Amino acid sequence: MPKTPHKALLTLTAAAVVATGCSAMNSGDDGGTVTLSFANSYTTNHPHTRCGIQVVADAVNGRDLGVKIETFPNSQLGNDSTRFTSVRSGDLDMDVQGSSALAASYAPIGVLDMAYVFDGPDHLFTFFDGQHGTRLKTEFAKATGARVLDVWYFGMRHFTANSAIRTPDDLKGLRMRFPDSKIYLENAKAVGATPTAVAFEELYLSLQRKIIDGQENPVPTIAEKSLDEVQTHVNLSGHQTGSQLIVVNDDSWKKLTPEQQKALQKAVSDTRAGNRKCIEEDEAKILAEWKGKGKPTIVEDVDRAAFAAKARAYFNENLDGEQAELYKTIRSTAP
Template sequence: MKKVLACLFSAVLMVVATACFTLKEPDLAQASTEIRLAHVVNEEDSFHIAAMKFKEIVEERTDGEISISIYPNAQLGDERNLLEGMRMGTVDMGVITNGPVANFVEEIAVLELPFLFPSREDAYDILDGPIGSELLDNLKRVNLKGLAYAERGFRNLTNSKRPVHTPEDVSGLKIRVMENPVYIDTFRALGANAVPMAWTEALTAMRQGTIDGQENPVNVIHAFKLDEQQDYLSMTRHTYAPAIFVMGQMNWQGLSPEQQEIFVEAAQEASEHARQVNFEMEEEQLQELQERGMQVIEEPDLEAFRSEVHSVYDKYGDDFGEYLERILDEL
């Protein structure tokens, strides 16, 4: 009898052990590290397109070890707050416009000097080459990790007052710019009343009419339906604005070397994907804006605009060390 009971007890233990293993195994298989990726624009914007591609690549190449959760529409704060959060470890990563990044690493603002890059291709050659890589590496000074350059794009001027063909047409307009001294001084040089503010605040200010205009790439103007408050779009293409896939150093260092390599590759591939989407969609977006009633000035006097911004180069050229000279030598 004792032998029978012992056998039964052993059998019960085996069943319980098997059941426990079976119950635990799926939990282990599903375990993953969540990375929260934030940006301040909506789901139609190229930032979101880049973020979604990054998520797809990372989750596939890490076999689900890492999951990427995306927080658009400034859900976790404006761009300056996101950068501060990354530095402190309260935000994991983001796609951030280059302008606010320059408030932490001044020399990266060299990329946004007015009329620096003649074409997209020229910008990509610099960003994806040694100069761009060095500038990204400089972010570690402020506890950030730059992964790759996504794209905000060539910026253009919109306003609710009048068509802009020449710098004289800009005079006196109250224009929202990013919280970045190069942008502020560029528009002051053009005669505007430059008003630095976060993008979320700018949207409200345009609706209320407390500012006359803003400057952004076509994809932003289209995605946020700025034609509803802004009657005129002038294709000034005054600045090429990169964006950056950026992480806090704390979260970056928490990745294995293999995962770090995947993140860098994924950020670069996602950036190139978003650039191509921007290029393909711009003509269609411009047409839609015109159909919705926005007047597009396709050929403003760019030479006249260029002649008005020499003071910006004079003021900031030395701040960028050798970077400005190196970029100009490459172009």
């Protein structure tokens, strides 16, 4: 039945209201407030949520700046690989990302996740805050259309298995799970491991069913995923200084006034120290609990020097171009 002019007018009016509502959501609410989405892949209890994106949101939202940050933890807006695509397209404003994931868009930045490239979080921060780190951020922005606001510490990554891993030779014959990315698979080769790609969601069952023999992650992640239930040894290899980069879409950044940009930058950077403290306190608490129970076995006498020497020899021989240059630069800044 054809619409009467009156019904057509009502339909048009309703459509206009919907369109106006969508426009208001995109351009900001409360008379011009800019709303920024800020996501990560971690649970609400993880330090990068409770001591990370939520702290930034509280700091910004607690001021009369005309900016509102909405947080989306636990991969609500997609997994690591899809979220940065959303940042580049502008569908997501801000994200917490590992450099190995970002390397798909700008290869040199993946060096930050290479085994033993950093001597710990202090070295990571010193490099990032210096002229070489500034240049890396500038080149990354040119290549991707996204800015790096800062770097947060993720924790040292360690090997777990059903046996002690003290030297590179102890990895022989073990099927070790590494994340399925080019950088992590190179890390496996660098330390002498045989990598097996298993989805993170399938890690517990794969270890339980002995499809794989071991894996590597920071202590808080090992505990959060209950991997200590299916692994007898946690070997403190510290083979990677885990880091996460805080990225923002450049167009979203440019929507902010200079005052708003300064406030957001300060909120992200000021969160770095507290975020690191959360990570380190969680790790210390978990290790103490494990030692108190007597399981899993904590292997502290790992020959990190042997692992580091093997990894650095591998990267010095196999990297080329901008990655080789950045790797050597980072090592030259080691304390």
